Amino acid sequence: MTPLEDQAPLTEDQTAAYLARIGAERPQAATAEALRDLHLRHLTAVPFENLSIHLGEDIVLTTQALYDKLVQRRRGGFCYELNGGFAALLTSLGYGVELLSARVFMPDGRLGPPYDHMALRVRTADDPGPWLADVGFGRHTHLPLRYADRADQRDPGGVFRITEAPEGDDLDVLQEDSPVFRLEQRPRELGDFEATCWWQRTSPKSHFTRSLTCSRLTGTGERVTLSGDRLLVTAADGARTERRIPEGELADAYREHFGMVLDRLPTRPVSHPE
Template sequence: MASTADPCDLDAYLARIAHDRPLRVDAACLADLHEAHQAAIPFENLDVLLGRPIRLDLASVQEKLIHARRGGYCFEHATLFKAALEQVGFHCRLLAARVLVGAPTTPRARTHALLEVDTPQGQYLADVGFGGAGPLHPLPLLPGLVSHQPGSAHRLRHEGGLWVLEGDVGAGWSDLYAFTLEAQLPIDIEMANHFVSTHPSSVFRQIVTAQRVRRTRRAVLRGSTLEVRVNCHSETREINAEEELLPLLAQEFGLVFPPGTRFTAQV
């Protein structure tokens, strides 16, 4: 994870996300950075399937997500976004959440990372690493306030000491994840990252996934199914052959791999 001795290369980050607007420590700038980050850097688990370790030190995350123009999953996104925001001047706290998608019958571990960010306009939930169902913009940390964003809506509720993020990206409201405001230490995230990237039951060891959120287009590849949502219109197609995968990753997600690359998960 980032430290004051290991600063973010802010110029390289801003070039990667194509952000050239003035930087200010306020809610509007936070929203600009949040949207630009997701539009440029996809959510993906492909290194896990290639048997490569997921390293969370800032140098490794910057090399992968910025210089190699790859994506990553929540721990990598949160590491990079937190470091960039702190370089701008924001104060952030790293939080952990239990994913609720799919209405699990038994509690899941806290395997999702997100941020609480202070602004002069109040505290915000910032999450650039939840993939296709995540919010395009940060949400004020206020219960019941619906944030309408292009192609989606999100809101928070507060119950029993937990905050729950709900989302609607076209199929009605559903619970996405639950979290508290307890700040996480780097070792907490390292432990969660180890489980997600190595445990046989982790979904990220089982299927290919690549997801990208833009203002009018959300693309989600899970296994052999690609769903593309443009505004309120959704189309789904099946990837029927392995040779279709690499061109799709390049064209839809900006992820380029050498010809012949094969992932452990079959599509």
């Protein structure tokens, strides 16, 4: 399949359905204000989740497959799916969108593999500078960041900064002065992420094969997360409550907190030796 087929545009009907999925009106123009609204609505409507890996479902990185999963099936996904779908929506609304590859910083400071994460560089009709949009990182920014701004940027999700990486022309994205991911500035195609996407969903070394998670930002600024059978609610100030959901109530929890109707529950991951 060619890159053009991978990223075939949404139809008018699909664009309308996607906007309805996130509870948004079609913006009159591709403005920065509209981008901020769409970004926040996507985060509150479409969960970050890796259930497909533990349901034995394939993950297909084409616009049509992502539309089917996120909109028609009302599911979520991880970065390639969420940002890939959001990129298709923004493009259909007249935004200039480029896919960017990033490598996530591990707790020990090492970087993950190439194409470890996908983010978006977005150009609007009313602002000279591009924006860094990212609806696929879980707990992160609520709103897009100014791509060219190297000062602290305050966001409801914390204080973020984009800095020049020590070598090359990459950029480091920091949250509260801690590095989150290293961003390449060269635009990529959706198909470029397929190999690492496959690794993320199959390798015993991948975080996603070792964990089962579904997480969504709420309209009040809280984040609700179902990790296995533990339901965690994190307030905007960082306060957290946690309770265990009985096995027989998990399907109801997915429906109540994430709007997802599952015909079967995902298999709990097992621990893998290093």
